[in-house]
Amino acid sequence: MANTDSVNVRVLSLNCWGIRYLSKHCPQRYAMIGDMLCREEHDIVLLQEVWSEKDYLSLKRKLACSHPHSNYFKSGVIGSGLAIFSKHRIHDTFLFRYSLNGYPYMAHHGDWFGGKAVGMAILNIGSLTANVYLTHLHAEYCRDKDLYLPHRVVQAWELQQFIRHTSAGADVVILGGDLNMHPEDLGNRLLRSYTGLRDCYLETAKFDGCEDGMTLIADNPFINKKELFPFEKGIRIDYILFKGSSKADVYCDFMSTTKGSVPDHPFPYSDHEALTVGLRLETHTSTETGRDRQSKNKDSAAGKLAELVDIVTEARTEVKVGLHCAESMRYTAKRTGVMGLALLFLELAIATVPWLALGAEQPFPRTSFYLLAALCFAILLTTFLLYIFYTIELKSLQGAEDQMRLAVGSLQEKLRGFPLAQPHNAQQRPPKAHKPSAFDPEE
């Protein structure tokens, strides 16, 4: 039996819906949020959609005593909206901006201007090093015809990569935020399977909150019920996930959510519900660790690998759909640009003919001539900018697709190390063969 040493950590995550002048009752809600955070004294507070730095700074002043350490992650045109407040000292921070995040011309959706990213803060909790991640993925505006699905899948891909690669030195990993994905959506499965992060809602010993852990609910007065259709009661898109390490086990003792209203206040904190979880971190002092125990179960590891291969393959398909879309958009931009150029030449030709025929009357009314020329230039400029934008999008999608292909190859290679898992695989190879295998991951 290992000796353990236990620490309790309370974490809150809330999407604040903090668009100054546009979000309803924004200053009042920030005041309510500040009061609540001061009173509740969570160890770690993860806020999203704090779009204005001024609001962050006023929260920071208010929480100076309860949460002396904080960080606001700056990115994009108006910021990432991500803020972390902590009782424990933040030793280091790092920001990863997603390579794809919607389209600048979809200004009414506004995601592009937000510069979506994942922020990391490294905290020492007792003797443990905790990597705390905070993110907000691209919103889903229409589930049936979700234009942004490939972008969100790439964001989920980059999120899992970032967490996986930066958390090797961490004893505890905590991720909180608005993932804008339902629990079983592709991106969510990708994230959980690849990183091994566990969902507080599914793991908690006690739960007090909305039905099914929903965080965007019909009972919230700021919610337009039509937008929830066909999920009339609500959806679960905000999460707190966690995992331990060889040095510490993590347990979720309780979880609660707000329920669409706040006692003694006329409206809730936000259009999203706030999540609070109680995590118990148990430090090992023996060498028999969770990771060791896990590695003993080879069959289940092989099963998980096989599942991961399927999920990455599904994500790759989704990215390919995005690639196809981006290619056709770029082609359209190019074609429109060429038409604009042709129109400009035609106009110049028509205007030049009488000029060459010395003295013949100009067939073009001047006003129309200039207006048409201005239109041509506008078309050329717009299509040029769009062409560059779609090229960048294509490169990012291709890059993600390449990485996924490589990952599938590498996972399949590992799977070959589990003979039971793939009984029909004729050619068995050791897991660390360095020569190219018969399976070509770069097909």
Add this chain to the structure above:
Amino acid sequence: MANTDSVNVRVLSLNCWGIRYLSKHCPQRYAMIGDMLCREEHDIVLLQEVWSEKDYLSLKRKLACSHPHSNYFKSGVIGSGLAIFSKHRIHDTFLFRYSLNGYPYMAHHGDWFGGKAVGMAILNIGSLTANVYLTHLHAEYCRDKDLYLPHRVVQAWELQQFIRHTSAGADVVILGGDLNMHPEDLGNRLLRSYTGLRDCYLETAKFDGCEDGMTLIADNPFINKKELFPFEKGIRIDYILFKGSSKADVYCDFMSTTKGSVPDHPFPYSDHEALTVGLRLETHTSTETGRDRQSKNKDSAAGKLAELVDIVTEARTEVKVGLHCAESMRYTAKRTGVMGLALLFLELAIATVPWLALGAEQPFPRTSFYLLAALCFAILLTTFLLYIFYTIELKSLQGAEDQMRLAVGSLQEKLRGFPLAQPHNAQQRPPKAHKPSAFDPEE
């Protein structure tokens, strides 16, 4: 005495100067590079400025036997230019795009379109996990008045963050590439001090190459000697850096560079010289590790920390200069935009007055009217785009500055754990105090 197990790894780094149709003798040079790589069979090949994916693919075909594993990192409009070829299987890759990378309107410098980034590839070499990083930072066009210095410092900052945070699980770390910085430049010191990476040129047991390890030399026929001024013989801006871990020690047995020409060929591989290093990886099997040995020397650790505080403070100053510049550029864009708008209103007013005075003759010749209006719109559009661009630049610079401030605070906190290092520091605190300290890192 620890038991050791030794592996030799040969690494090459080369900036290929591969701009199709613009770089001199591009196809011939790629053919020469491919032949050399096939013949030399380095374990790991790190190429920069492979701007065309077609060139990457033709190299890949040529090196299919000698280097079966490869990856091309896609980013920006024309790509990151980064390609890795390896004898050892690449298990995973990850790309971090720098938040700042010059200006799109400086098209003649072209860096912005390249989407500069750092690529990571995870390889298994024997029983060791090697994290191999490959990067190319923003070029320096004028050393006396270097417009891009804040951008390059932020890139170096992000590079060290990326390496530090992603290499915790690595047994061996190798970084190669064109850093566009002299050996003692701020960004280089920041990178080496923070990550603990060591410079092959300074560590090698044997060296055969250009004087002072220079990689951009006057003897190279593609080099314009004037651009090297005042460093007439050349400069050292390409590097291979490395470090070991608690599991393996790394030694540089030899290093060589090309010397501005290639035997039996009319011109060299590139305008940069190629670097080749021989690294020896020695695996520990005992628990007495390099890291343990290092931690025994507390005095030197404190000295290094103090030096790091100075370097980060210097970098912060440089970023502040960049912030000031970006602010004034944004202000100029805003003011010009407002003037364009005022001009447009003035024009409309002048045109409207006679129209209101029914029938009075239009004082504006039509042509001038439309041309002036078009000019106003062009000014408005350009200044709007510039305003958005500078806002993004400002956010990135502010973000880096915030992170640096936090880092300095955290480093000073650690320094307090070394009483000898700061004899004049009146208030001594334990290194892991979680309450806010008297020193305010957020000043």
